[in-house]
Amino acid sequence: MLKLQHGIFILFFFAIVSANAQAVETMRNSIDSVVYEAINAKAFPGCVVYASKGDSVFFMRSYGHHTYDSLRRVAVNDVFDLASITKVVGGTLAMMKLYDEGHYQLEDPIGRYIDKIGKIGKVTFREVMAHQSGLYPWIPYYQEVRRKNGNFKKNTLSFTPDEDYTYALSDSLYLHAGFYEKIKKMIKKSDVSKEKKYRYSGLFFYLIPELVERFTGMSYEDYLVENFYAPLGAKTLKFNPLESISSKQIVPTEIDTFFRMESIHGKVHDEGAIMMKGVSGNAGLFSNAQDLAAVLQLFLANGKVDSLQLLSPQTIQLFTAVQYPSNENRRGLGFDKPLLTYDSIASSVAKSASFFSYGHTGYTGTLAWVDPETDLIFIFLTNRVYPSRTYRALYQQNVRPTIHQFIYDYLQAIERQPDDPVENTK
Known part of the structure; x- marks a missing residue:
């Protein structure tokens, strides 16, 4: 009987291995097909697809090239402009730590801690972080700096550098050292809707660096590095990456034909973030897939890495939960969530993504x-705005949710394997 059981086990083991290999091949072929079709349709020149379950990375693959000239292939460790993913692994991450440290309460008005912000100061942290405050969606700062005659306004931008204009936005455009006060003034003057309903806005996230410095005495960038990126070993997750990362490892974004008038490569694509010297809570972070995953893994690990408790589990649960479901608002605090009613056209994520899942998209x-329900992390890095933001095939072909669903299908396939037959013979 023992020999029979042993023989059944061996046959069953090879059946599982074969079934798992088939599931892996099906997933890989499906993802390959979608990505190559998207590249051919000029959805993007290249990308990196990453997926892990728990501590195990089961899919990490690079596709295509940095640009359509096909001179440099994308590698899995290449660095991309994360765009609005910065909101969750930068701005929101800092706000979570500040909340843990007791610096503010969610029902506090933001004007209690941010000076010279006017009527916007009446909205609460919960409202602005859940996009429920009525703030105006965005401000084209690069347009607001010009007079009607085309000249730059005082203390904004200059074509020549000097002691006041030190930060290079491009090869021929320089930012005034005190420009942040101009940003605050524009935010102060912006519209605030009296109707409290969901309206996505990035304006508050430009103010987070000031909050961090006021509460802690540290710069926003140093605060993130010391409390998160360094303990996590996330060396490529950073602002202004050209200061320490070779341009060959950084994937270009857009060829700017309306503001900076050059190819954007290694500087943040977002026009607002670049006018904060590349460091904001709204955009500005660059990373490879592995280092970005390290922060996401921290959330799955209830805020703990090794013996360090970087965030409390309660804060992670609070910030990643829907805040205003009765107002048809799916958002958490800083985090995006699945649509309250799934729509295959409008959704950026798979239909199988659980209600408890969370994350963010980026304009690039x-x-x-x-997804804490399945311990799944999914990352898609690309530069769909190359050479121009007018390229929309990424959305038209539903590339991201389709690949995401293939990954869920794979997990469901391997979970359907039968139990150990030796156990079943007892």
């Missing part, structure tokens, strides 16, 4: 998503 075509 990026996506980072965490």
